[in-house]
Amino acid sequence: MSAGVSTASDLTRLTAAQTGAAIAAGEISAVETTRAHLERIAAVDARVHAFLHVDAEGALAAAAAVDARRAAGEQLGPLAGVPIAVKDVIATSGLPTTCGSRILEGWVPPYDATVVRRLREAGVVVLGKTNMDEFAMGSSTEHSAYGPTHNPWDLDRIPGGSGGGSAASVAAFEAPLAIGTDTGGSIRQPAAVTGTVGVKPTYGGVSRYGLVALASSLDQAGPCARTVLDAALLHEIIAGHDPLDSTSIDSPTPPVVEAARAADVRGMRIGVVRQFAGEGYQPGVQQRFTEAVALFEDLGATVVEVDCPNFDYALPAYYLILPSECSSNLARFDGMRYGLRVGDDATHSAEEVMALTRAAGFGAEAKRRIILGTYALSSGYYDAYYGQAQKVRTLIVRDFDAAFAQVDVLVSPTTPTTAFPLGERVDDPMAMYLADLCTIPSNLAGNASMSVPCGLSPDDGLPVGLQMIAPPMADDRLYRVGGAVEAALRDRWGHLLIEEAPPL
Amino acid sequence: MTSSASITRAEVAHLANLARLALTDDELDHFGDQLAVIIGAVSRIGDLETADVPPTSHALPLTNVVREDVVRPGLTQEQALAGAPAAEDGRFRVPRILGEEA
Numbered sequence: 305m306s307a308g309v310s311t312a313s314d315l316t317r318l319t320a321a322q323t324g325a326a327i328a329a330g331e332i333s334a335v336e337t338t339r340a341h342l343e344r345i346a347a348v349d350a351r352v353h354a355f356l357h358v359d360a361e362g363a364l365a366a367a368a369a370v371d372a373r374r375a376a377g378e379q380l381g382p383l384a385g386v387p388i389a390v391k392d393v394i395a396t397s398g399l400p401t402t403c404g405s406r407i408l409e410g411w412v413p414p415y416d417a418t419v420v421r422r423l424r425e426a427g428v429v430v431l432g433k434t435n436m437d438e439f440a441m442g443s444s445t446e447h448s449a450y451g452p453t454h455n456p457w458d459l460d461r462i463p464g465g466s467g468g469g470s471a472a473s474v475a476a477f478e479a480p481l482a483i484g485t486d487t488g489g490s491i492r493q494p495a496a497v498t499g500t501v502g503v504k505p506t507y508g509g510v511s512r513y514g515l516v517a518l519a520s521s522l523d524q525a526g527p528c529a530r531t532v533l534d535a536a537l538l539h540e541i542i543a544g545h546d547p548l549d550s551t552s553i554d555s556p557t558p559p560v561v562e563a564a565r566a567a568d569v570r571g572m573r574i575g576v577v578r579q580f581a582g583e584g585y586q587p588g589v590q591q592r593f594t595e596a597v598a599l600f601e602d603l604g605a606t607v608v609e610v611d612c613p614n615f616d617y618a619l620p621a622y623y624l625i626l627p628s629e630c631s632s633n634l635a636r637f638d639g640m641r642y643g644l645r646v647g648d649d650a651t652h653s654a655e656e657v658m659a660l661t662r663a664a665g666f667g668a669e670a671k672r673r674i675i676l677g678t679y680a681l682s683s684g685y686y687d688a689y690y691g692q693a694q695k696v697r698t699l700i701v702r703d704f705d706a707a708f709a710q711v712d713v714l715v716s717p718t719t720p721t722t723a724f725p726l727g728e729r730v731d732d733p734m735a736m737y738l739a740d741l742c743t744i745p746s747n748l749a750g751n752a753s754m755s756v757p758c759g760l761s762p763d764d765g766l767p768v769g770l771q772m773i774a775p776p777m778a779d780d781r782l783y784r785v786g787g788a789v790e791a792a793l794r795d796r797w798g799h800l801l802i803e804e805a806p807p808l
Numbered sequence: 809m810t811s812s813a814s815i816t817r818a819e820v821a822h823l824a825n826l827a828r829l830a831l832t833d834d835e836l837d838h839f840g841d842q843l844a845v846i847i848g849a850v851s852r853i854g855d856l857e858t859a860d861v862p863p864t865s866h867a868l869p870l871t872n873v874v875r876e877d878v879v880r881p882g883l884t885q886e887q888a889l890a891g892a893p894a895a896e897d898g899r900f901r902v903p904r905i906l907g908e909e910a
Contacts, residue, residue, distance in 0.1 A: 414887035507867045521866045547875040553868070620850040631827060638828070640902050645893030647903075654903045659830040671829055672839055676846060678823045679815065688854060694863030696853050701864060733842055734849055750867020776868055 315340035320386045320480040320534040327374070327385040334367035334374075334385025338429050341387045345431070345478045348808040353453050354463075354473035356392050357400050358432035363387065370427040382537050384427030389479040391470045392433040393440055394525065395514035396420050403516050404436040404448040404466075407637050407644045407665025417514020418546045419483060419525050426541045431479055434469030438667045439634065440490055440518045442466050443739035446730045447669040454726070455498060457766055457805050461723040464494030464739075470528045471498040476808060481538050482528040487518050488622055489719070489743025491526050492755040496718035496769020499757045499801045501535045501786065502528050504743075506776045507750030508553040510539075511546035519629035520551075522622075522747040530802050532756060532787040536564035539779070553777065563780035567787030570604035574785070575711035579615040580742045586721040588761030592768040593717045596758040596789060600715075603788055610711060612703040617696050618745040623737060624680045624693035625748070631677030634670065637662065672733060697748050704749045708775045713785050716742045718755040718769030746773050754782040756789055757801040767801060814844045 315337045318326070326332045342360050349355055370385040390396060393403045395413035397420075402408045416424070423430065437447035445453040445468030453468040455461040456476040463472040470482035471494030484491035486504035495502025503526045510525045517523060527538035543557040576597055581590065600607050639645040639661030640654070647660035666674070680689040707714055719739050729735040746753040751773060758770040770789060774781040794800055820840045824831045831839070885898055894901040 411891050414883050414890055508870075550873040551866070551868075551870060553870075614856070617853050617856060620853045623846065623850045624853070635827075639893060641888075641900055642891035643893065648894065650903075652903060654905045655828065656830075657903045658828040659825075662828055663830040663832075666829070668835075668839075671824075671831070671835070672842060672846075674827045674829065675820060675823045675839060676843060678827045679819075679843070679847070682823075689850070691863060692853050692856075692858060693850075694865055695858040695861040696856060697864040698861050699856065699858070701867070734845055748867065 316344045316477040318480065319531050320383055320529060321531070321537060323386045323480060324382045324384065324537070327370070328380070334370040334429060335364060337385065338363050338367040338387050338431070341431055341479055348476055349478060351454060351459055351808060352456055352472050352476045352478070353451060354434055354469045354476060354478055355389065355432045356402060356404070356435050356450055356469070359399055359430065362399065363429050363431050366424070366429045370429070373427070381426045381541065383481070383541060385429060386481060387429045387431045387479050388423060389431050389434045389470055389473040389482040390420065391467050391482070391484050392436055393485055393516045394419055394483060395516070396430065396433065399430070399433060401433065401516070402450070403440070404438045404450065405665065405667070405670070406449040407661070409644065411643055413514070415514065418511035418548060419542045420514065422542050428481070428541065434467070434473055434482060436469055437466035438670050439516070439630070440466040440485055440487055441630070441669050441673055443489070443493055443736050444726070444729065445469060446726065447667055449667055452726055455723045456808060457499065458723065461725055461766070462497065464497040464723065466490040467494045467528065471495055471500055471502065474498070474500050474528050474530055475802060475805060480530065481534060483525060483542070484528045485515060485523055485525045486747065487522045488626065488747050489740040491528060492743050492753060492769065492771060493719045493739055495528060495755040497723040497767060499767030499805060500528060500530055501532055501754070501756050502526070503535050503539060503754045503782065504746060504752065505539060505543060505779055506553070506752045508551050509557065509752070509777070509779060510543050511549040511552050513546055513548040517633040519626045520633065521629060522626065524747070530800065532567070532783055532790045533561070533564045536560040536783050555777065558777055558780040560780050560783045563783035564787045566784055567791050569600060569785055569788045572605045572713070572785065573711040574600050574605045574607050575610035575707055575714045576607060577615065577714050577716045578609050578611050579613070580716035584720050584738065585717065586761060586763060588763035589717050589721060589768050592759040592761060593770065596770045597715065599789065599792055603792060608711060610707045610714060612707055612745070614696065614699040614703045615745050618700055618748055619737065619741055621693040621696040621700070622744045622748060623676070624689050625697065627673040627677030628680045628690045629677070631674045631681065634674055637665065669733070700745050701749045704745070704751060704775070712774070713781050714773040716771045718742060718771040722761045722764055722766035722768060742771055751776045752779040752782055754786050756786045758789065758793065759801065760804065815840060815847055
């Protein structure tokens with residue numbers, strides 16, 4: 305932060321930590337930074353389409369409230385007055401929450417998710433809601449009922465998914481921070497393909513109260529940012545025990561901010577997952593990953609190869625567990641108490657209205673997964689599919705346990721390829737599912753994982769993500785390792801990778 | 809379970825009915841083909857020997873999760889009905905539940 309900050313476009317280029325510090329020091333106001341980001345959204349979002357709803361009035365009012373509290377001498381937290389974008393799967397009272405679906409078009413929740421309540425209490429300014437694949441099912445945002453988000457690095461390519469809107473908003477400098485949710489990679493894969501930082505905290509580390517459920521045993525909200533420290537500052541605000549979520553962990557949040565500042569891997573043991581390489585991995589992705597592994601050794605870590613044989617079965621197990629939970633969770637969208645209703649013309653029964661409503665309100669991917677889940681849970685198939693998938697889940701947890709007995713963190717590419725062109729996989733579900741190959745095991749085991757940028761792929765000039773995985777409640781290790789990689793690469797390049805994104 | 813597991817169009821129609829999804833003929837054809845591919849791919853998990861492996865339903869199981877039994881405000885009637893597709897006399901209005909013959 306320097307006195308050189310004067311124009312609105314400068315304000316959008318600051319990190320969240322810098323913005324918070326500048327507001328605390330009285331150099332800029334929360335209203336000024338909020339206005340700068342709203343102007344940026346107005347200028348570029350017609351092309352990026354990261355946002356489904358922008359709440360200019362609410363954001364400016366929240367920012368003015370922060371400025372007033374500051375003027376009254378109140379000591380506020382490090383992100384007070386800093387703008388944020390929130391994925392549209394998280395309930396925001398008074399602001400539409402559609403989950404990227406027609407079935408919830410125009411729905412305004414009567415309550416805030418715990419994550420949102422914590423943000424508001426910390427003075428973080430909610431700019432609006434971001435685009436996503438319908439009910440968080442997808443890896444490209446093309447399954448949004450409201451049209452896809454475009455990758456700020458190349459507008460003809462996918463921004464990842466399901467949280468493509470959150471990642472793109474951060475990559476396009478429309479917001480310094482965003483909230484994402486990650487069920488199989490929906491924070492980390494978008495971070496990887498947009499050159500940003502994304503963290504899936506330990507399952508239960510961040511409350512799911514008010515997060516519209518896709519797969520309750522896998523869903524986890526977490527931070528999206530342009531730097532590791534910014535992600536840590538946001539992580540610290542949203543994490544912690546919540547009595548309203550019975551799966552919330554009742555123990556202190558790991559020291560993530562301290563770890564991000566330490567950014568030191570000396571003496572750490574880092575494991576390369578042998579299973580995440582080979583066929584299907586883009587050569588440029590593999591190259592940048594190999595270089596990142598070499599960097600760890602330069603920085604004083606010990607690198608070993610680790611075998612996780614059951615990871616080969618993670619993707620098929622996930623595509624049985626997820627649809628099963630999804631078909632159950634999405635049963636609540638029946639056109640009776642909220643959302644869309646179709647065919648209520650006094651001739652159709654309630655059951656027919658439900659079927660017509662769901663047919664009109666859900667998109668193709670939601671329908672596919674609901675049918676798949678209904679199939680996997682059917683009597684006669686239950687043991688072979690859902691039951692067997694739950695046993696495979698145990699084997700994956702055991703692979704992680706064995707690996708973490710040898711190493712402090714595991715690393716892999718975040719996703720096998722860089723951002724693919726819009727349209728390429730939209731009607732090819734299996735090809736789309738492969739984008740989450742490396743991220744899924746972490747959701748199945750409930751541990752913590754992060755993606756940080758590790759360079760541009762030499763084959764196409766697009767960002768590559770490095771994934772780190774740490775044991776449950778050892779989220780701080782991710783920040784220690786991610787911070788070290790980020791600092792070393794920034795020294796090498798002279799700037800963050802995101803600074804190389806073409807101007808919009 | 810074999811890796812040649814497949815799914816017929818009639819099965820897809822039955823499942824769609826169970827899931828309360830009024831699919832079109834085109835959707836039944838298209839999803840049937842796609843689901844056969846997906847089911848073929850996921851059936852691979854049947855190759856693993858798991859007789860002695862317990863299932864995991866939750867990554868980090870917690871038991872006996874309780875909280876203080878204190879009264880806290882819920883939604884008002886107005887809030888609860890605010891998103892309803894149809895409301896009448898302070899209640900959700902729903903289509904008829906019973907069939908014509910009932």
